[in-house]
Amino acid sequence: MDAHNLIPIEKNENIENFNSGDRVRVAVRVVEGERIRTQAYEGDVIRRRGSGQGETFTVRRISSDQVGVERTFLLCSPNVESVKVLKRRKVRRSRLYYLRGRFGKAARLKEVRRS
Numbered sequence: 001m002d003a004h005n006l007i008p009i010e011k012n013e014n015i016e017n018f019n020s021g022d023r024v025r026v027a028v029r030v031v032e033g034e035r036i037r038t039q040a041y042e043g044d045v046i047r048r049r050g051s052g053q054g055e056t057f058t059v060r061r062i063s064s065d066q067v068g069v070e071r072t073f074l075l076c077s078p079n080v081e082s083v084k085v086l087k088r089r090k091v092r093r094s095r096l097y098y099l100r101g102r103f104g105k106a107a108r109l110k111e112v113r114r115s
Contacts, residue, residue, distance in 0.1 A: 010076075015075065015080070017085075019045070019048070019088075020091055021044065021045060021089040021096060021109055022045050022088055024044075024083055025040050025041070025042045026040070026073060027083075027084075028041055028073070028079055029079045029080075041071060042061060043062075044061070044099065045059055046058050046059070046060045046097065047096070053076050054074075055074070056072050056073065057072070062107070066103055068099075068103065088112040089111055
C-alpha cells in the first residue's frame, strides 16, 4: 500500500490546465511571521513531472539582471493558490532544459494563435 493512496487529493479549482512551454502566473501563499500574503511568480513552464499528489512543475523566469531563476511547485500544495495561463506556446519537447543556456531573443518560443 502506498502512502499517496491513503490521503485523499483535493483538486484546486483555480489551477488552469497548462503544459510545458506555457507562460504562467503562479499565486503562492507566503508566510512571514504571523502574516500571510500572496506573491505572484511569473515565468515559463520548463518541466512538468509526476502524477497524482506528487505532481510537480518547474517555472523559470529571467530577473532584471539577466539571471535565470527556477522554482519548483507541488501541484496539489495548499500554498499554490492559483495558476493562470498567460500565453500558450508551441514546443516540441516536454522538458525545456535548453532554455537555461539562452536569454533574450534566443529564448523565445512560438506562440499558439487562437482563431
